[in-house]
Amino acid sequence: MxxxxxxxxxxxxxxxxxxxxxxxxxxxxxxxxxxxxxxxxxxxxxxxxxxxxxxxxxxxxxxxxxxxxxxxxxxxxxxxxxxxxxxxxxxxxxxxxxxxxxxxxxxxxxxxxxxxxxxxxxxxxxxxxxxxxxxxxxxxxxxxxxxxxxxxxxxxxxxxxxxxxxxxxxxxxxxxxxxxxxxxxxxxYNQLPVSSGNAQTVTGIRRFYDKKLLLPAGLNFCLSITYGGILSFLALYGKEAHIENVGWFFLANALAMVLIRPFSGKLYDRKGHIAVLPPGAIFVGISLLLLSLTTTESLLLVSAAFYGLGYGMIQPSIQAWMVKVVTPEQRGMANGLFFNSIDLGIAVGSVLLGVIATHSSYSVMYRWSAACLLLFLIVYFLSQLAAAKAKKAAVASENVGV
The missing domain is CATH 1.20.1250.20 (MFS general substrate transporter like domains)
Incomplete structure (x- = not known):
């Protein structure tokens, strides 16, 4: 059974x-x-x-x-x-x-x-x-x-x-x-999640979010800003860099995501998000830096592969993280917030990175886009340090109580 x-x-x-x-x-x-x-x-x-x-x-x-x-x-x-x-x-x-x-x-x-x-x-x-x-x-x-x-x-x-x-x-x-x-x-459809016996009724605006979701949703938003720059400006960047078939980026990117997702999911289940998110962010950062230097289709494909590997590691792990930390009844809300953080990140990325491109170039814009992953890593590691410190303090408090 x-x-x-x-x-x-x-x-x-x-x-x-x-x-x-x-x-x-x-x-x-x-x-x-x-x-x-x-x-x-x-x-x-x-x-x-x-x-x-x-x-x-x-x-x-x-x-x-x-x-x-x-x-x-x-x-x-x-x-x-x-x-x-x-x-x-x-x-x-x-x-x-x-x-x-x-x-x-x-x-x-x-x-x-x-x-x-x-x-x-x-x-x-x-x-x-x-x-x-x-x-x-x-x-x-x-x-x-x-x-x-x-x-x-x-x-x-x-x-x-x-x-x-x-x-x-x-x-x-x-x-x-x-x-x-x-x-x-x-x-x-009728396989309802098992409700926790001590679950409390949540009212007001907190029905639509849970504070445990703010960190993963924020990280997903940060990642999606970079994807907004890819979707909105890659074709224009191809003209600026004299690359004809920039559409190959999306195909290579999707192929890399397809290849990495099963492995990253198993790694998440065994080691947790700390084993998946940092290397994924590094891959995406490398991709964007390579993209900012791209002048040939071969380098474009290498950049796409790195982006697909990183994106494919981060995104499903964040979704699994968000679904896992909430009660079963909140999974619909968690999934909605997950996809909304993607759409909002893409929208904000299109606007902000477009402003940067207007005042510089698409190449410079993608370098600034890579900075989003630096912010991603800083926020993530600071949150992990804070969580470890809080856990240590809680253990010390329990020992004192004993």
Whole structure:
């Protein structure tokens, strides 16, 4: 019986991972294609084009906050169905959007659906993964996001260029539709986490966060600032550095993440986050410094590999950390805060690093981006020293009491 409980690759785990892959794939198909489509179809200016991404992200951030709270008491299956319904129905509505205002409204509604789904699926899967294999399990589950990041833009741009906007939307809606029958075979919806007997009812704003999550969420935010610089300015940096195929960076980056995640997850389970986060931060820092010096595609690929290794070590470990330190009832909130720290970090990174690039160059900007990892390491080690000091003081106090 004990061996059965420790199984990771159950039917529910596999199905939830596939569902998450399909959901994120639909979003990653939209991210690179919609700004260009809006600019051409509606003759929109750059500010309106920026709203295509920012309004979607803002809607997802807000939806995750309330979804995390709803998962404590509501059916996760109902929430998942509502989320997918929003994504499928309102994505199909893009085709009939007669004005940019209607298009942006649909972006908000799809963002709400994605925010709900991207919180619900990880929360369900965190209840399925054995506690002693949470790092390994979240690492494998996170591969679905990495694959979507690698394949989504390629599929979306290919469909848009070869078959047109309508065909791309059909494929997008079909991918969401595939999730519905898969969900029928998942049994973990009613697998509620075991509540601790002395759990206290939390009211007010603390329903939406826990102070134990502030450190890992802050570290994730810091890491995501650097990714905002990659997403927003890599193509422009390629022109500045005279590198033609900068898109290879994303493919090499995703491949490195896919390769490292299973190993980093097992290392997290055995040694804890201190064995994973510092080397991961060093890898990302090296990547950004190499990127700032890049003038050839070969060096670009080396930089991408380092970034993928570091990002693939840090991100699933932080998610496992956040899920592990809260009560089972708070896992929805923890997952929502995890993804929100990513989106907010990317948004802040795009703005702050863009200001630096405006007053210097993209090469200088990536060197400053590497400084985020120095801050990451300083905050992390100071927090560990403070925790060790507090633990030592607590032990000394107990000894005095005895």
């Amino acid at each position: 004990g061996e059965s409980r420790e199984r990771l690759w159950t039917r529910d785990f596999v199905l939830l991972t596939v569902c998450n892959l399909l959901l994120f794939l639909t979003v990653q198909m939209q991210t690179p294609t919609f700004p260009a489509y809006v600019k051409e179809a509606y003759q929109a200016n750059d500010f309106v084009v920026s709203l295509v991404i920012s309004l979607f992200s803002l809607a997802a951030v807000i939806a995750r906050v309330f979804t995390g709270e709803a998962l404590k008491t509501k059916s996760s299956k109902i929430l998942a169905i509502v989320a997918l319904g929003f994504v499928a129905i309102f994505s199909a509505g893009y085709y009939w959007a007669g004005s940019i205002v209607f298009f942006l409204l649909l972006r908000i509604l799809v963002g709400i659906g994605f925010g709900m789904g991207s919180t619900t699926f990880p929360t369900i899967v965190s209840n399925v993964i054995p506690a002693k294999r949470i790092g390994e399990g979240m690492g494998y589950f996170g591969l679905s996001t990495s694959l979507a990041m690698a394949l989504g833009p390629l599929i979306g741009l290919g469909l848009l260029n070869w078959f047109g906007f309508g065909s791309m939307l059909i494929v997008l809606v079909l991918l969401v539709a595939i999730i519905f029958p898969l969900m029928h075979f998942i049994r973990a």
